[in-house]
Amino acid sequence: MMDTINIAIIGMGTVGQGVAIMLLKQSELLEKQLGYKLVLKRILEKFYDKQLDFDRGGIPISGEWQDVLGDPDIHIVVETMGGIEPAKTFITEALRSGKHVVTANKDLLALHGQELFAVAKESGADLYFEASVGGAIPILYSLRQNLTSDPIQEVMGIVNGTTNYILTRMADEGGDFSAILADAQRLGYAEVNPASDVEGTDSGRKAAILSSLAFHSQVTLDDVYIQGITEITREDILFAEQMGYAIKLLAICKETAGGIEARVHPTLLPKSHPLSTVQDTFNAIFVKGGHFGEVMLYGRGAGRFPTACAILGDVAEIVRNIRFNCSGRLTRVYGREKGIVPIDDVETRFFMRLLLADMPGVLAVVTKALSKYNVSLETVNQMDLIEGDAELVFVTHLVREGDMRRALEEIGRLEVTKKIVTVLRVEGV
Numbered sequence: 343m344m345d346t347i348n349i350a351i352i353g354m355g356t357v358g359q360g361v362a363i364m365l366l367k368q369s370e371l372l373e374k375q376l377g378y379k380l381v382l383k384r385i386l387e388k389f390y391d392k393q394l395d396f397d398r399g400g401i402p403i404s405g406e407w408q409d410v411l412g413d414p415d416i417h418i419v420v421e422t423m424g425g426i427e428p429a430k431t432f433i434t435e436a437l438r439s440g441k442h443v444v445t446a447n448k449d450l451l452a453l454h455g456q457e458l459f460a461v462a463k464e465s466g467a468d469l470y471f472e473a474s475v476g477g478a479i480p481i482l483y484s485l486r487q488n489l490t491s492d493p494i495q496e497v498m499g500i501v502n503g504t505t506n507y508i509l510t511r512m513a514d515e516g517g518d519f520s521a522i523l524a525d526a527q528r529l530g531y532a533e534v535n536p537a538s539d540v541e542g543t544d545s546g547r548k549a550a551i552l553s554s555l556a557f558h559s560q561v562t563l564d565d566v567y568i569q570g571i572t573e574i575t576r577e578d579i580l581f582a583e584q585m586g587y588a589i590k591l592l593a594i595c596k597e598t599a600g601g602i603e604a605r606v607h608p609t610l611l612p613k614s615h616p617l618s619t620v621q622d623t624f625n626a627i628f629v630k631g632g633h634f635g636e637v638m639l640y641g642r643g644a645g646r647f648p649t650a651c652a653i654l655g656d657v658a659e660i661v662r663n664i665r666f667n668c669s670g671r672l673t674r675v676y677g678r679e680k681g682i683v684p685i686d687d688v689e690t691r692f693f694m695r696l697l698l699a700d701m702p703g704v705l706a707v708v709t710k711a712l713s714k715y716n717v718s719l720e721t722v723n724q725m726d727l728i729e730g731d732a733e734l735v736f737v738t739h740l741v742r743e744g745d746m747r748r749a750l751e752e753i754g755r756l757e758v759t760k761k762i763v764t765v766l767r768v769e770g771v
Contacts, residue, residue: 346379347661350410351431352386353423354394354403357446357473360646361653363396368654376661386410411435418660420653421445430454437467440537442669444656446473446649452547452563455554466664466670470656473527475501478648479641480655481627485555485673492631494556497595498769499627501548503643504532504539505591509579509608510621513588516576531623541570542591545606549593549724552627553604557597559680561604567606567685578764581695581725581735582610587768588618589603594769601681603688608766610693615770660750686744691720691768693737696753697761700732704758708734711756715749717741737768 351358365372370389374378383589385403402409407428410416417435421443423429429450433443438461445451451458451474462469472482476499485494500506503588504526521536523540526532538544546568553561571591581587587610596603611618616638625643630636642648663669698704709719721737738746746765753759 346381348381348383349418350384350416351420354387356646357649358422359395359651364650364654376658378661383416384410407432411439418442418657421447422620426450433458434461437461437465440465440467442468442660444470444653446653448474448547454551456560465650468660468669472653472656473649475551476625477643478651479625479639481639482555490635494631496630497556499554499593500590500617500625501593502539502545503623503625507531507623510577510591513579514733540572542568542606545593549595549604549606553595554601556595557602565604565682567605571608574608586613588613601683605681610766610768611770688743689740691738691740692746693766693768695763696734697763698732699758700730707758711752715745717746717749
């Protein structure tokens with residue numbers, strides 16, 4: 343029996359270096375826990391002469407993939423380079439050669455997960471990816487193992503720390519989106535190009551992965567409806583607050599009689615909902631099942647060392663599989679193929695801010711237009727008079743998205759309508 347497990351890391355960015363630092367630092371602890379010595383045998387980095395944040399000693403570093411693929415002594419490949427290519431090719435070739443793979447690559451899994459899992463299943467190798475959603479939060483492990491005995495009804499989560507930081511600051515300070523985004527960039531919470539975060543694409547990738555695992559069906563990024571937070575104003579947050587709601591960017595995954603709902607958008611949550619209390623850069627994922635009820639996992643959703651912890655947790659699980667000769671036992675991610683519910687067929691509640699002419703009978707005109715499309719109102723509040731016009735805030739009962747869209751189109755054509763200021767969805771009621 344071997345007493346050493348050799349590991350290669352491909353990609354020496356922030357996360358890759360975090361994995362290397364932790365692997366070297368915690369090697370003695372991991373050996374005691376796993377019964378094997380874990381050795382960082384090789385590093386693959388395109389810029390192989392780059393300055394690293396740790397002393398690699400005699401660990402060889404190379405810019406050539408074949409130096410990793412062609413080394414029969416490497417058992418586990420940790421992919422932290424990100425992106426689609428060449429990561430997809432590297433992972434596929436590693437699996438086909440019998441090497442186990444750990445990845446944090448949400449972009450790749452959200453588009454090509456089914457293909458990669460099929461390769462892993464065929465080769466009998468492990469493909470683990472806990473760090474792709476939620477950093478150190480063990481949500482994927484929970485969906486794959488702990489909660490598999492009970493059909494999951496809903497997964498709803500804050501899975502992007504940048505947007506949660508921005509919305510938290512807007513709520514706490516009454517600041518503007520653009521100013522707080524600039525602060526987030528200065529502090530390193532947001533990228534120089536923050537589009538993937540604030541436009542919702544990052545959360546959309548994670549929604550695809552969560553939906554696939556929760557409902558055992560292939561869901562890709564293209565299946566996810568995505569709306570970001572760039573249009574949210576401090577007035578939206580203030581009015582929501584006055585009505586007992588918080589605004590969060592949520593990834594929402596549900597299984598209904600009609601299929602799977604997978605969507606990302608800013609959402610009003612009642613303050614009684616546990617997700618409404620998640621602040622700053624923290625992430626949290628709320629899971630609902632028929633028998634276990636409600637579970638929420640909370641923690642740091644990103645960062646060098648939280649992500650590295652999740653990656654090394656996957657490495658440890660693969661080592662246990664090697665030890666007990668049970669590799670490949672978690673390659674069956676899919677198994678059912680339920681359709682995706684078109685966004686027009688999704689049913690939810692809505693929050694609307696309308697600027698209307700301040701004159702008798704206006705509310706009756708608006709409610710008549712809404713009722714024509716089966717939209718009924720739960721609450722109506724008049725907030726302000728703005729230059730002689732009335733700003734009203736509405737919350738609807740459950741309504742089909744397509745019906746709501748048509749109702750809004752008609753309201754927009756009414757003579758009494760000055761402006762449709764905001765339309766947001768409401769969940770958790």
